[in-house]
Amino acid sequence: MDSPLLPEGVKRCSTKAFFLWTLPWLGLLAWGALSAFLCLWKGLNQTNMSNVFAFALWIVFDLAVIALGAGAFFTGFLTYIIGKKELKNIINAAVIIGFICYSGAIAMLGIDIGQPIRGWFIFWHANIHSMLVEVSFCITCYLMVLAIEFVPIILENRQLNKIKVLHIFGHNLHETMAVFAATGTFLSFFHQGSLGGMFGVLYARPFAARDGFYIWPWTFFLFVLSAIAAGPCFTILCTKLTEKLSRKKLVPEKAIQLLAKISAFLLSLYMVLKIADTLGWIYGVVPKAGLTFMDFYREGPYGVWIVVCEIIIFGIAPALILLIPKARQHEGWLITACLMTCIGIVLNRFVFIVVTLAIPVMPFDRFWGYLPTWQEWGIGLAVIGYGILLFSAAYRYLPLFPKERELNPVT
């Protein structure tokens, strides 16, 4: 039915099969829409957030998707600025994943603030000292950059490409992509960093507080590094998942391996610095506040196991797997390592958000727990549903993977 819209020379499932595929994700979107409506209409009392857990599931989702979406700017940087031409085979997918992650995060933030109508105050009454202002400015601008990067991919649709004006416009946009890649890199560096800075500057919360360089706490640099290590892993995972579902090879292995190799080095560097930062925190910030490392892990479910998981199991282990050429060339190990890296980064964001708030600072205060409501899950999962829908539609209707035709000749 929609065959005129499909890219030429490639095989796609039937419209009916595609429609059935979209149903569960549409279901998630409907759940999210109902949750969003309730939160906007009745207020944030629909969540289980509280004066203790001022940030909760949504902020974890936000920080997680922004870190995982870093593949877009970093792949763009490698492709257009460094000149790694083989990554042109995966850049479209990276851009769309980035667009999904950032637009999803901004939509979620719009519901998360108590007065969404006043969202523009961030720009109008901006407090230049606030890390969150830097985050807001950069992610808003970067979403625009991502939209501009997305446009030429949309214009490559078979029918749209037939319109001469659009074809020329899309082609010219392609030519200027290096400028947007550079802008995106600049903006992303600052917002990924500021997201880390947001927690590092909580100087009165010794669990999150960090020393640093000039105005930037160490978390600023660690968040940038962890995002550019995990972003490409997430891009690889999404590509591999698409390959598995479509039962086709979509990206030449060379591009995947290059991304995996770069990710391996960045993740290793991140782990070294993360360990140094953790030691600096244990022997610097923590005793200065009159606390010991173990004081943070005495109460509640967040024990030392969370540090072991974050640094060793989901940090050092995947870094080692990705560093070994034979291991990363093995598809199973590659996927496992990428998955572990992504879990590690999500865990890191979770720790900085939820565990920071769960641990009381006043000695006579108690540990508080938090479990999200169905409305919070609804909005979080809707972002996943939206992402899968948009990515599926992009794969179906746009030449997302330039080498698809070459790798899978239709007989």
Add this chain to the structure above:
Amino acid sequence: MKNKHAPVNSYGMVIDLDKCTGCGTCTIACAAENNVSVRSDESDKQRSITWMQLFKITNGKKFPHTEVCYFPRPCMHCEEDGRGHHQPSCVSVCVATATKLDHNTGIVSQIYTRCIGCRYCQAACPYKARYFNWWDGYFPKGKGLDRYLSPEVSPRMRGVVEKCTFCHHRLMRAKTQAYAEGRRDLEEDEYITACAEACPAQAITFGDLNNPKHKVSQLIKSRYAFRLLERLNTKPKVYYLSTKDWVRELADNYLPGEFKPL
């Protein structure tokens, strides 16, 4: 070097914990004075709004050696963020400049109509002194609560953060009165907070910490004076007095052997 941000007046509070009986009058007076909304069910303590919160602390010993102390906690109106910047933790993080430290009074204000409800300030405050309005303000007419509303304090809408203002409107009122009488300076008793006024045990003293004639500036020199979480370096303007070592020890985090009993 002289701090160019040092406040002209530095209003602060001294709470004598040895005198506090834990009656809760301060919290009630505060809520009534500042139009703090109540809900029909206030059992969810993580979401209730208590600008002046009363903590009950014990020395952890078994009967008959158990000792109890009540610990009232308003906003600390911090002077710094803990790293020497002359802005409290909550002020430096606020995205929309909705909270400010007034360098003329030392009071940390909250602009409700500018707050976007991002709650970053709540995450930054180690004292949990900031409260989010999870619901719309509730002052049921049938029960006459609406008639108790103070016209001097704006009620807050859903989705914004609020906190103790050191009854800032009382300062405005006192200043207006002084201006009308041709004076520039306020007398010590002209501006005090509702909690200090209401405390039946007179455990709360309020005044200008920079004015050597004010009682608070003398009380803070006591060897028994301390501040909550003092080593975080947030420089709170709320001081406490207690002759009990275990109370002073519980007011901050100490490594083994660090705390020196008096």
